[in-house]
Amino acid sequence: MSDLLKGTLETILVVDDHEALLNSVVAVLERANFRVLSANSGPNAIKVAANTDGRIDLLLSDVDMPHMSGPDLGEALKNARPDMHVMLMSGGASGNLLVLNYGWAFIQKPFIASKLVEMVKDVLNSPNRSQPGGQEFDSRKDTKNPNCDQSKDADTHPSDSNEPKDRV
Numbered sequence: 001m002s003d004l005l006k007g008t009l010e011t012i013l014v015v016d017d018h019e020a021l022l023n024s025v026v027a028v029l030e031r032a033n034f035r036v037l038s039a040n041s042g043p044n045a046i047k048v049a050a051n052t053d054g055r056i057d058l059l060l061s062d063v064d065m066p067h068m069s070g071p072d073l074g075e076a077l078k079n080a081r082p083d084m085h086v087m088l089m090s091g092g093a094s095g096n097l098l099v100l101n102y103g104w105a106f107i108q109k110p111f112i113a114s115k116l117v118e119m120v121k122d123v124l125n126s127p128n129r130s131q132p133g134g135q136e137f138d139s140r141k142d143t144k145n146p147n148c149d150q151s152k153d154a155d156t157h158p159s160d161s162n163e164p165k166d167r168v
Helices: 020-029 043-049 072-079 094-102 112-126
Strands: 013-017 034-040 058-062 085-090 105-108
Touching: 013 043, 013 072, 013 105, 020 034, 020 058, 020 112, 043 072, 043 094, 058 072, 058 112, 072 085, 072 094, 085 094, 085 112, 105 112
Parallel strands: 013 034, 013 058, 058 085, 085 105
Antiparallel strands: none
16 A cells, blocks of 8 residues: 555655745655645745644755755754754755755755655655764765765756756
8 A cells, every 4th residue: 555545654844945946846755655845935934834733754945045044944943843854955065064064964956856755765764863974865975886976066946957857
């Protein structure tokens, strides 16, 4: 029986100030059978979380947003929901150091939809819910070849690139 039929979907709160990217990420995660909540800013995400009675298993947030950064949002929500995992995403270079300092998972934008789903599942299944040592979940590293760094300058927004349609 699928998770959808059993009603045991993990809940993910996705936060990004770029509407097109937010909608794309939500669609990818819903297709992967996650229950998805969304917000376009940190303050709105706090409101969504406050109005959600059930658990939120994962916060997936952009790093650089007006009004509240992803790391600040992660800290605020972890105070109320200490078991919640945090995964941050960024298209700019500033996300890399911030995320590694917090020890949370990180994925560089633009990313391939299947890589996003794979990372989300890995983070949700990680045994240590405080996630120290976030470099284990750093999408810039090749998990099959740890000596290979796949970093690239990704300052472009996904809609601005000529990447395959499965990139988000």
